[in-house]
Amino acid sequence: MAxxxxxxxxxxxxxxxxxEMKVERCSYDVITPSxxxxxxxxxxxxxxxxxxIDRIYVKKPIQFTSVRRNEVKSKILASNxxxxxxxxxxxxxxxxxxxxxxxxxxLLRNVEYVIEAHFEMTEKANESDNPGKxxxxxxxxxxxxxxxxxxxxxxxxxxxxxxLCEEEEVLTAYENEDERDLGxxxxxxxxxxxxxxxxxxFRAIMKKGIIDVQNCEVVR
Amino acid sequence: xxxxxxxxxxxxxxxDVENGNPNGDPDAGNMPRIDPExxxxxxxxxxxxxxxxxxxxxxxxDEAGYGIYIRxxxxxxxxxxxxxxxxxxxxxxxxxxxxxxxEADIKIRDFMCRNFYDIRTFGAVMTTFVKASLNCGQxxxxxxxxxxxxxxxxxxxxxxxxxxAITTEKDAENKSTEMGRKNIVPYALxxxxxxxxxxxxxxxxxxSEDDLELLxxxxxxxxxxxxxxxxxxxxxxxxxxxxxxxELGDCPAxxxxxxxxxxxxxxxxxxRKYQDYVVDIHEEMIPDTVEMQRKI
Numbered sequence: 001m002a003x004x005x006x007x008x009x010x011x012x013x014x015x016x017x018x019x020e021m022k023v024e025r026c027s028y029d030v031i032t033p034s035x036x037x038x039x040x041x042x043x044x045x046x047x048x049x050x051x052x053i054d055r056i057y058v059k060k061p062i063q064f065t066s067v068r069r070n071e072v073k074s075k076i077l078a079s080n081x082x083x084x085x086x087x088x089x090x091x092x093x094x095x096x097x098x099x100x101x102x103x104x105x106x107l108l109r110n111v112e113y114v115i116e117a118h119f120e121m122t123e124k125a126n127e128s129d130n131p132g133k134x135x136x137x138x139x140x141x142x143x144x145x146x147x148x149x150x151x152x153x154x155x156x157x158x159x160x161x162x163x164l165c166e167e168e169e170v171l172t173a174y175e176n177e178d179e180r181d182l183g184x185x186x187x188x189x190x191x192x193x194x195x196x197x198x199x200x201x202f203r204a205i206m207k208k209g210i211i212d213v214q215n216c217e218v219v220r
Numbered sequence: 221x222x223x224x225x226x227x228x229x230x231x232x233x234x235x236d237v238e239n240g241n242p243n244g245d246p247d248a249g250n251m252p253r254i255d256p257e258x259x260x261x262x263x264x265x266x267x268x269x270x271x272x273x274x275x276x277x278x279x280x281x282d283e284a285g286y287g288i289y290i291r292x293x294x295x296x297x298x299x300x301x302x303x304x305x306x307x308x309x310x311x312x313x314x315x316x317x318x319x320x321x322x323e324a325d326i327k328i329r330d331f332m333c334r335n336f337y338d339i340r341t342f343g344a345v346m347t348t349f350v351k352a353s354l355n356c357g358q359x360x361x362x363x364x365x366x367x368x369x370x371x372x373x374x375x376x377x378x379x380x381x382x383x384x385a386i387t388t389e390k391d392a393e394n395k396s397t398e399m400g401r402k403n404i405v406p407y408a409l410x411x412x413x414x415x416x417x418x419x420x421x422x423x424x425x426x427x428s429e430d431d432l433e434l435l436x437x438x439x440x441x442x443x444x445x446x447x448x449x450x451x452x453x454x455x456x457x458x459x460x461x462x463x464x465x466x467e468l469g470d471c472p473a474x475x476x477x478x479x480x481x482x483x484x485x486x487x488x489x490x491x492r493k494y495q496d497y498v499v500d501i502h503e504e505m506i507p508d509t510v511e512m513q514r515k516i
Contacts, residue, residue: 068247076346145472149417157265161474
C-alpha cells in the first residue's frame with residue numbers, strides 16, 4: 001500500500017472522552033478513529049490530503065485510573081471581549097475562585113497502539129502535490145520524530161510518543177481473545193456542512209486486539 | 221515585542237517537596253495525589269500551569285501584553301466594570317458587527333493573544349460569533365505540559381494538629397482545643413516534561429522569544445512565590461531545555477527525555493533530600509543538532 005503507513009504511538013495516560021459522559025469525563029476503552037486522525041494530523045497534514053484510519057492495534061491491556069481536578073466552567077465570551085477591543089478600559093478575566101468546578105476524569109493508563117492508516121488526495125491539492133511527495137514527507141517526519149505540534153491522546157496533557165512501526169506483523173495484548181464488542185464508539189465528526197457538524201458512530205469490535213474500521217458501517 | 225520563536229523545544233523540570241503537600245487530591249480528602257497502582261506521586265499539569273500564571277502575574281503586575289486571563293482573584297473594581305459591559309454591547313450590535321466584519325472572530329482571537337500571556341502560552345477556548353464553528357474559538361498554545369510524576373513511590377503521612385481558637389461559641393463551652401489534619405509527603409522528587417511547538421507559536425498565538433525567557437524564569441521560580449502552610453518546602457531543582465535546530469524538530473521527544481535519567485543513589489533506602497538522587501545525562505543519546513541547556 002503506497003499511501004499507507006503504520007505508526008506506533010504510546011504514552012502514560014489517555015482520555016478519549018465519551019460524548020455521553022463529557023462533564024465528568026470518561027474515556028472509551030480504546031482510541032477512537034478521530035483521535036487517531038488527530039495524532040496523524042499533528043505529525044503531518046496538508047489541505048491536499050485527508051487521513052483515513054484503517055486499523056487500530058491495541059498493544060497494551062486496557063486499564064483505567066481516575067483523576068479529579070479543579071476546572072473552570074466558563075469560556076471566554078467573544079461578546080465580553082468586544083467592548084475592550086473597542087477601547088473600553090475594562091478588566092478581562094475569569095476568576096478561578098468564582099468559576100471553580102471539580103470534575104473527575106476516568107483515564108486510560110499505560111496505552112500503546114499501532115495506527116494503520118492511509119491518505120487520500122483531495123481537490124485542494126496543488127499541481128505540484130502528489131502522493132509520492134506526501135508519503136516522503138510523512139516517512140521523514142516519522143523517522144526523525146518531527147511534528148507540527150506534539151500529538152496527544154485525547155487531551156493535551158497526555159502527550160503521545162510516536163515512531164514509525166516497521167514490523168510486518170503487529171502483536172497485540174489480546175492475541176488470545178477472539179472477539180470483544182466495545183459497543184458504539186465515535187467514528188469521527190462530519191464536517192461537510194460547516195454549520196451543522198454531526199457526529200458519526202460505529203460498532204467497535206476488537207478481534208484479537210485489532211479494530212478494523214475499513215469497511216465498518218457508520219451510523220449518524 | 222521580540223520575534224516569534226523559531227525552534228521546537230522540549231524540557232524536563234525536576235522539583236521536590238519536603239514535608240508538604242504538592243498537589244492535593246479532591247477525591248481523597250486532599251491527600252497528596254498518588255497513582256493507586258504504583259504508589260507514585262502525581263502533580264497535575266494544571267497545578268503547574270497555575271503556578272506559572274501566578275508568577276507572571278506577580279512579576280508583571282498587569283503590564284501591557286502580560287495580562288493573565290484565568291486568575292485566582294478578581295480585581296476589586298471588576299463589579300463596576302461589569303455594569304459597563306452590559307451597557308456597551310448587546311446581542312444586536314454584535315450581530316451587525318459580524319455582518320460588517322467577517323474577520324471579527326480572528327481579530328478578537330489575536331487581540332486576546334496579544335494581551336494575555338497565558339492565552340499566548342497555553343491557549344484558551346473562546347466562544348465565537350459564528351455558531352458551530354468548532355475550531356475558530358479554540359486557541360491551542362504552543363506550550364504543552366504532561367502530568368508530573370515522582371521518581372520513587374511516595375508515602376503520604378497524616379499529621380494531626382491542634383488549635384486553641386475554637387470556631388463556634390457552643391463548641392468553646394465544651395472543649396479547649398480543636399483537632400485538624402494535614403497530609404504531607406516527607407520527601408519526594410517529581411519530574412515533569414513539557415513541549416513547545418514553534419508552529420503553533422508562529423501560526424496562531426505569536427509566542428515570542430521574550431515570552432520564552434519569561435516562561436523559563438517562571439518555571440525556575442514557580443514555587444518561590446507560592447509558599448503556604450500546606451506546601452512545605454518546594455523547589456525547582458533542575459530545568460533542562462532541549463532546543464531543536466528546526467521548527468519541526470530534529471529527533472523524537474522521547475529520545476531526549478530518555479537521555480535524562482534520574483535515579484536514587486544505591487545506598488539510599490529512604491530518600492529525604494535532593495542529594496539522595498543523581499541526575500545522569502546521557503549525552504550520546506542527544507543528536508548534535510539539539511542544543512541542551514541546564515537552566516539552573
